[in-house]
Amino acid sequence: MTHLPVLPVLVPMVAAILLLAVHSAGAAVLRGVGLAAVALLAAVAVLLLAATAQGAVAVVAIGAWPPPFGIVLVADRLSATMVAVTAAVAVPALLAATDGTDLQGRHFHPFFQMQLAGLNGAFLTGDLFNLFVFFEVLLIASYALLAHGAGAARVRAGLHYVVLNLAASLVFLVGLALLYGALGTLNLADVAGRLAALPLEEAAPARAGLALIAGVFAFKAALLPLGFWLPHAYPAAAAPVAALFAVLTKVGIYALLRLSSVALADDAPAAAGLVAPWLMPAAIGTVVAATLGVLAAPSLGAIAAHLLLLSTGMLAAGVAEGSAPMLAAVLYYLPHTTLVSAGLFLLAGHIAATRGEEARDRIRRGPRLPRPGLVGGAYLALAVAVTGLPPLSGFLGKVMLLAAAPATPAGYAMWASFLLSGFVAALALARAASVLFWERSEPRAAVGRAAPPRLGLALAVAVGFVPLLVLGAAPLSAHARATAEQVAARRPYLEAVLPRDLPPAARERRP
Structure with a gap:
């Protein structure tokens, strides 16, 4: 396990370099290299899950520089779970892209692999500055992927997405500068120790820096009022890209969880009240x-984007509440909602490909879908799962979230909003199904074209996760509870990164 945490970053990064080197070799070669890299990443994710399953925390100091000065990658149950979710989404997303989406612009495959490298790096890094670096890697790749294939809608959405994320990156840098100036470190475990010892009267710069960083994480998670960009950007992207983007908001949720559980602990008065007072209302x-956006959405892709935003709010509420049972519920619900949301985006792309350019996935009359039974079955499975209806994994996740909600005003708000949102989402998806599957434009005999076979195969893979999540509910919930306990314990992470026998490091503090 010594160097295993490096591989989720190294595999897609090497694949991206190789893909650039053979960019003129033809589509078959590019697709083969890309799919092989994603398959290898999935195997590495399984190995990482197995290596951390007993609670081990693996730390790799890049270049043998000791922490807190060197770059460290840290793999525990939480980061291994996030890497596994990323790999699980990447497989059907890339498979769907080989239906011809990858040929609509240049260098799709290298950017796809760099997106994976940035995502995995963000989940594995133990340093806030390198979290910024990996944010930029995944964002630069996402800029290109969002605009891939051109079109006015993608250009417009891409412009807004780029400008907002560049502004967020600037705020992130300012926050890091304030925090480093106050503490002399950006290693997350070291930040925790320095904050605990920081006198309250000297804490203003550190608090300001942490507040800015937490605000950037909330923006990445698309929380209100910073999340209005998401419902415009994701439906504009190609379906395989939107499916991969289902992981992007989870980076913000993960970062908020990691920051609050490691650095902003109760024994650090300098960090008290930085996140909790505003995170629950924002969630x-x-x-x-x-929920309101789901009702007003004009297309299936827009419905999927608003449902993704809705689930992000539910996850953020769980992080804000913060108890071990609530974190276990969050960590069970997170893989479910990410995989199901990715499946919904692929389903929207499949329907759009069959109904033609005029109708696409808009909620209006159009040609009859070919093979409506298979597509309708996939729609039913994903709709039941995403709305939290029994007996699928969404229902189990919602039950865990609601069971862990406290008997406080915030807990009552969680009950009311979660239940009402599920009811509204079910109504919106039922309305969309009645239009897409039963209402047809004249002539009644008109039938849409067949979808590309690889897109159908990718959709089948994505829908296949739904029964797997149900059949594996017991081990998945046990893993979620163990992960939540490890996150709440906090001490194993700190001691793995900064062992007790490590000599204290002298550092400079500027006035």
Whole structure:
């Protein structure tokens, strides 16, 4: 396990370099290299899950520089779970892209692999500055992927997405500078120790820096009022790209969880009240706004984007509440909602490909879908899962979230918003199904064209996760509980990164 945490970053990065080197070799070669790299990444993710399953925390100091000065990659149950979710989404997303989406612009495959490298690096890094670096890697790749294939809608959405994320990156840098100036470190475990010892009267710069960083994480998670960009950007992207983007908001949720559990602990008075007072209202507001957006969405892709935003709000509410049972519920619900949301985006792409350019996935009359039974079955499975209806994994996740909600005003708000949002989402998806599958334009005999076979195969893979999540509910929930306990314990992470026998490091503090 010594160097295993490096591989989720190294595999897609090497694949991206190789893909650039053979960019003129033809589509078959590019697709083969890309799919092989994603398959290898999935195997590495399984190995990482197995290596951390007993609670081990693996730390790799790049270049043998000791922490807190060197770059460290840290793999525990939480980061291994996030890497596994990323790999699980990447497989059907890349498979769907080989239906011809990858040929609509240049260098799709290298950018796809760099997106994976940035995502995995963000989940594995133990340093806030390198979290910024990996953010930029995944964002630069996402800029290109969002605009891939051109078109006015993608250009418009891409412009807004780029400008907003560049502004967020600037705020992130300012926050890092303030924090480093106050503490002399950006290693997350070291930040925790320095904050605990920081006198309250000297804490203003550190608090300001942490507040800015937490705000950037909330933006990455698309929480209200910073999340209005998501419902415009994701439906504009190609379906395989939107499916991969289902992981992007989870980077913000993960970063908020890691920051609050490691650095902003109760024994650090300098960090008290930085996140909790605003995160729960922002999360509940996101659920409410996304619920209204689901009702008003004009297309299946827009519905999927608002449902993704809704689930992000639910996850953020769980992080804000912060108890071990609530974190276990969050960590069970997170893989479910990411995989199901990716499946919904692929389903929207499949329907758009069959109904033609005029109708696409808009909620209006169009040609009859070919093979409506298979597509309708996939729609039913994903709709039941995403709305939290029994007996699928969404129902189990919602039950865990609601069971862990406290008997407080915030807990009551979680109950009301979660239940109402599920009811509204079910109504919206039922309305969309009645239009897409039963209402047809004249002539009644008109039938849409067949979807590309690889897109159908990718959709089948994505839908296949739904029964797997149900059949594996017991081990998945046990893993989620163990992960939540490890996150709440906090001490194993700190001692793995900064062992007790490590000599204290002298550092410079500027006035």
